[in-house]
Amino acid sequence: MDFEPSPDQSAILEAVETLLAQRAGPERAIELAAKGEYDFELEEALSEAGFVDVALGEETGFLEAALVVEAVARAGGVVAAGARLLVAPGAAERPLPGPVALATDRIDRPVRYGAHARTLLVADGDEAGVVRLEPGEFEPVPSGYGYPFGRGARSLLDRADSLGPGSGPRMRGWWRVALAAEAVGTMAAALRVTVDYLKQRRQFGRAIGSFQAVQHRLAECAVSVEGARWLMLEAAWQGARPEAAAVAAAHATTAAARVFRETHQLSGAIGYTREHDLHVWSMRLQALRLELGGAAAQRRAVAESRWAGGA
Amino acid sequence: MRIGLDPEEQSFRADVRAFLEGYRNLNGFFHQDERWPEVKGFYRALGERGWLSLTWPERWGGLGLGPVHEFILWDEAAYARAARPPLSAGIVAKTILRHGTDAQKQRWLPGIRSGELHFSLGYSEPQAGSDLAAVRTRAERSDDDYRVTGEKCWTSYAQDSDYLWLLCRTGAPDSRSAGLSLMILDLRADGVTVSPLPTLDDAQLNEIHLDGTRVPAEQRIGAENEAWKIVAEALADERHVQFPPRRLRRDLEDVIEWTRAAGLDRDATVRRGLADLAVEVLEVETHAMRVLAAVQQGRAGAVEAAANKVAGTVLCQKIARAAVEWGGPAAIVRGEPLEFLWRQSLWETIGGGTSEIMRGVVARQGLGLGGRR
Ligand SMILES: Cc1cc2nc3c(=O)[nH]c(=O)nc-3n(C[C@H](O)[C@H](O)[C@H](O)COP(=O)(O)OP(=O)(O)OC[C@H]3O[C@@H](n4cnc5c(N)ncnc54)[C@H](O)[C@@H]3O)c2cc1C
Numbered sequence: 001m002d003f004e005p006s007p008d009q010s011a012i013l014e015a016v017e018t019l020l021a022q023r024a025g026p027e028r029a030i031e032l033a034a035k036g037e038y039d040f041e042l043e044e045a046l047s048e049a050g051f052v053d054v055a056l057g058e059e060t061g062f063l064e065a066a067l068v069v070e071a072v073a074r075a076g077g078v079v080a081a082g083a084r085l086l087v088a089p090g091a092a093e094r095p096l097p098g099p100v101a102l103a104t105d106r107i108d109r110p111v112r113y114g115a116h117a118r119t120l121l122v123a124d125g126d127e128a129g130v131v132r133l134e135p136g137e138f139e140p141v142p143s144g145y146g147y148p149f150g151r152g153a154r155s156l157l158d159r160a161d162s163l164g165p166g167s168g169p170r171m172r173g174w175w176r177v178a179l180a181a182e183a184v185g186t187m188a189a190a191l192r193v194t195v196d197y198l199k200q201r202r203q204f205g206r207a208i209g210s211f212q213a214v215q216h217r218l219a220e221c222a223v224s225v226e227g228a229r230w231l232m233l234e235a236a237w238q239g240a241r242p243e244a245a246a247v248a249a250a251h252a253t254t255a256a257a258r259v260f261r262e263t264h265q266l267s268g269a270i271g272y273t274r275e276h277d278l279h280v281w282s283m284r285l286q287a288l289r290l291e292l293g294g295a296a297a298q299r300r301a302v303a304e305s306r307w308a309g310g311a
Numbered sequence: 312m313r314i315g316l317d318p319e320e321q322s323f324r325a326d327v328r329a330f331l332e333g334y335r336n337l338n339g340f341f342h343q344d345e346r347w348p349e350v351k352g353f354y355r356a357l358g359e360r361g362w363l364s365l366t367w368p369e370r371w372g373g374l375g376l377g378p379v380h381e382f383i384l385w386d387e388a389a390y391a392r393a394a395r396p397p398l399s400a401g402i403v404a405k406t407i408l409r410h411g412t413d414a415q416k417q418r419w420l421p422g423i424r425s426g427e428l429h430f431s432l433g434y435s436e437p438q439a440g441s442d443l444a445a446v447r448t449r450a451e452r453s454d455d456d457y458r459v460t461g462e463k464c465w466t467s468y469a470q471d472s473d474y475l476w477l478l479c480r481t482g483a484p485d486s487r488s489a490g491l492s493l494m495i496l497d498l499r500a501d502g503v504t505v506s507p508l509p510t511l512d513d514a515q516l517n518e519i520h521l522d523g524t525r526v527p528a529e530q531r532i533g534a535e536n537e538a539w540k541i542v543a544e545a546l547a548d549e550r551h552v553q554f555p556p557r558r559l560r561r562d563l564e565d566v567i568e569w570t571r572a573a574g575l576d577r578d579a580t581v582r583r584g585l586a587d588l589a590v591e592v593l594e595v596e597t598h599a600m601r602v603l604a605a606v607q608q609g610r611a612g613a614v615e616a617a618a619n620k621v622a623g624t625v626l627c628q629k630i631a632r633a634a635v636e637w638g639g640p641a642a643i644v645r646g647e648p649l650e651f652l653w654r655q656s657l658w659e660t661i662g663g664g665t666s667e668i669m670r671g672v673v674a675r676q677g678l679g680l681g682g683r684r
Contacts, residue, residue: 110640142645144511144654149643203442204683213667257632264657268440268665269465272658273516274509283511286653290640296580 003230009064016051016068020075026277029076029146033280036140036148038116039078043098046072046079052098055089062086066181066236070229073185076280078147080113082178083121090174090240091121091128092163102175104292107138107152112291115140115150121171122160128171129160145287146280173240175292176249176301180232183252183288187225187259190281194218194263197270197278208266217262224255246301253295256285314600316379324383330360331391339394340558341655344514347471350394351426357384358426363400367408371416372424378606382551386599390557396549399423399430403476405548406493410533410541418529419495433475433496433519434542435465441668444488444539448479448521452535457481457526459496462518467662469505469517472498477526478542481535488539495530496521512655513645550616551606553663554623556599559592562627562652566634569649575637584633588626595623617664617672624659625666631656 005013023042032039046052055065065085072081083100101117105124114120115138120131138150163171195218198209208214228251235244260282263271270276289295316324339350357363365380367373374380385396404423407415422428439445448461459479469475475496482490498505502524507515533541567585570576598619605612631653635642642650660666674680 110643143643144513144645145643202438203440203445205442213670261628265660265666269435269516269658269661272510272661273465274511279511286635287643290635290638290643294636294639296636 005067008059009067012051012054012060012064013067013071015049016046016071017075019045019049019051020071020077024072024075024077026076026280029078029280030274032078033146033148036115036142037078038099038113038148040099040116042077043079043084046081047098052084053095055085056093056095062090062177062236062239063233065089066177066233069178069181070185070188070232073182073284074189075185076146076189076284080117082175082182083113086178086181086236087121087171087174088119090177091123091167091171092130096121096130101133101138101150102171102178102292105154105157107156108154110141110143110149110151111138112147112149112287114138114152115148117150120156122157123168123171123175124157124160126165126168128163128167129157130163131156131160143287144283146284147287169242170240172292172301173235173242173245176245176298177232177235177240179288179291180228180235180245180248180252183256183285184225184229184232186281186284186288187221187228187252187256190259190263190278190285191218191221191225193276193278193281194267194271197267197276201268214266217266221255221259221262224251224258228252228255242305243302246298246305249292250295250298250302253289253298256289257295260285260289314597316383320379320383323380324387327384327387330356331387331393334388334393335391337391337393340389340392341512341651342514343394343468344471347468351429351471353394354397354400354426354429356426358424361424363397363426364404364420364424367404367420367424371408371420378551378603382555382599382603385552386555386557389555390561392561396552397426397429398432398476399428400426401549401552402432402545403430403495406532406541406545409544414529415532428474429468429472430474430476430495431466431469431472431498431517433463433466433477433479435463437462437464440465441665443478443542444491446478446480446491447484448477450479450481450492450494450526452481452528455528457494457528457531459494459502459521459524459526461521463521464516464518465508465662466505466517466519469498469519470507470515474498475519478538486536490536491538491542492535493532493538493541494526495532496524496526500524500526511657512651547606547611547613547616550612550619551599551603553616554599554620554659556592556596556619556623559595559623559627559630562630563588563592565648565652566630569634570637573638581637584637588630588633591622591626591629595619595626598622613672614677617669618677620664621660621666621669621673624656627659628656 054060055062069081080099083102084098088096096119099117100119101113103111122129138152141149143149201208231248235248238244271278339346361374364373365376369375450457450459477494477496481492502522504520506518575581601615602619605615634649635653
């Protein structure tokens with residue numbers, strides 16, 4: 001058992017964080033969100049630096065890819081990192097051209113990154129399929145949730161190339177891990193912004209963060225996020241084994257609800273304004289929480305994988 | 312004990328409902344700024360019926376009725392999603408009635424009563440949120456005027472209002488609650504800059520920068536440095552309309568209707584969830600009745616009001632959250648009614664005193680647990 005990153009893992013993380021410090025961050029996220037745009041430049045940079053190939057690398061694997069996805073989410077990157085770095089290699093067992101969007105058969109409902117994706121990965125029953133998308137085939141959906149969304153006609157699915165029997169559950173497993181990784185990075189950032197704010201925000205002659213009633217709630221959030229993080233890394237380490245992936249996603253979506261609620265409540269009025277960075281991450285938590293059937297579906301997946309076999 | 316309305320009150324409620332027919336879903340309840348001309352029209356129509364001055368003494372153009380009538384009006388207006396009570400006819404008018412001079416009453420009350428004059432609440436500042444006694448905005452007296460300099464923030468509707476109901480410091484900088492005064496500041500006066508703070512419900516709050524703005528001394532309400540007590544009384548005056556419970560009934564009904572339309576109303580989990588919420592809605596209605604009873608009997612009712620606010624606002628978020636959860640990804644399409652309800656409800660546990668401050672009141676004053684804030 002070793003919960004410390006290896007020197008190689010530390011080097012990867014440091015490299016991606018350096019890149020993200022230059023190219024991502026809340027300001028960029030706000031600018032892109034206002035226009036409903038995608039960060040093609042960031043995706044290109046991640047790709048050039050080799051981060052999109054980490055999962056299938058010779059010296060690296062899915063655990064390292066999960067760490068990178070988490071870091072991208074922490075930096076508020078507007079790229080489909082989870083889909084490209086974890087789900088595509090996990091489901092297709094080969095890289096797919098990005099941006100990659102993930103969907104069930106209901107692509108007539110909002111799909112995260114749908115309007116910008118070149119590759120649509122679809123989990124439909126036992127088989128996953130790949131659809132090459134042309135620009136304009138998905139229409140953008142207005143949303144205030146930090147990610148661009150799109151939806152398309154279900155007839156597009158007729159063009160899907162199957163990834164073969166068993167690829168459906170495999171894709172869902174990696175999707176859950178990716179969802180958890182993005183949620184973990186996003187929660188950590190939301191919590192960090194809030195903790196930093198409450199350390200310096202003074203009322204009644206003291207820092208608000210020094211009130212015990214406030215501390216306990218932030219501590220509960222920190223415990224939840226830490227738990228979600230290790231469940232997610234364990235699931236990545238185990239190759240998205242159905243039960244581990246479902247547990248990671250179930251825990252992360254539940255934690256996301258708590259972190260959303262507490263960070264907003266404890267930030268007071270400033271957190272409700274767009275002046276403060278909290279919304280960059282908090283609103284995304286709401287979107288992540290509802291993906292792939294939402295918290296209830298993640299829990300059902302836990303039950304099914306544990307007691308009924310399969311996901 | 313009488314837990315319900317008497318026949319006269321019931322008949323008033325019927326009148327209110329009939330009147331509100333023309334204003335259903337005016338949506339000033341949520342988005343006053345977008346709809347300001349219409350919302351103002353609604354207030355004027357209320358003014359014409361004397362309903363903005365239900366509880367004022369007849370001498371000042373009021374109907375001399377009690378808080379129950381006021382509660383009925385604003386509770387029904389919440390259910391109709393028409394609009395919230397205007398600050399002018401509530402805190403402002405009631406404070407002027409209690410502490411103003413006759414000249415001030417003559418100057419301000421007619422315009423308020425008719426729905427013509429509107430005020431924003433100028434309490435919060437960058438350094439004074441929950442801790443209101445930390446207000447720094449400074450008013451310096453010179454002859455017949457005050458010159459006011461400072462920073463207000465999170466001011467609702469300042470972009471549409473005529474005046475600011477200003478809490479400011481006239482005492483020494485460290486005088487805390489003993490050095491505050493209340494004044495009426497003209498938002499169109501020199502030295503006033505109002506800037507928008509965009510919010511997550513696609514509306515705005517405002518920052519107000521005051522730079523030597525002139526306020527005539529006759530626009531100070533109550534004695535200098537005595538505002539703290541007045542502010543507390545004004546809060547008590549408005550307790551019964553601060554969080555009208557029918558908003559929740561309406562939220563829940565909207566959610567139920569939506570579950571029907573989405574074919575979810577037969578789903579056992581959804582039904583169970585709706586039943587839980589329905590129980591809580593009824594609970595909050597009883598909290599609201601307790602507040603009303605306290606106000607009616609002239610008791611302070613601070614604990615009842617705190618309980619009502621915390622229970623009501625937490626529940627309003629719960630209802631919206633449940634709907635979004637059942638709605639799945641469709642619930643992130645911006646502007647869909649349930650999605651909007653969810654985003655809007657986020658601030659209810661913050662504005663008008665946070666849940667934490669309310670829980671503190673229940674703990675210290677209700678349970679006698681002692682301790683400071
Ligand atoms: C939509 C909206 C409209 C508003 N409109 C107006 C307006 O028109 N005019 C106006 O003057 N103000 C207005 N406000 C401001 C409102 O009154 C303040 O937001 C409120 O008083 C809380 O202050 P704050 O936001 O600075 O939070 P803070 O006081 O900074 O508190 C931050 C967090 O710490 C918690 N906290 C603070 N002290 C304690 C403690 N002792 N123990 C435990 N927890 C604590 C709070 O509960 C909160 O969760 C509005 C706010 C909102 C959100």
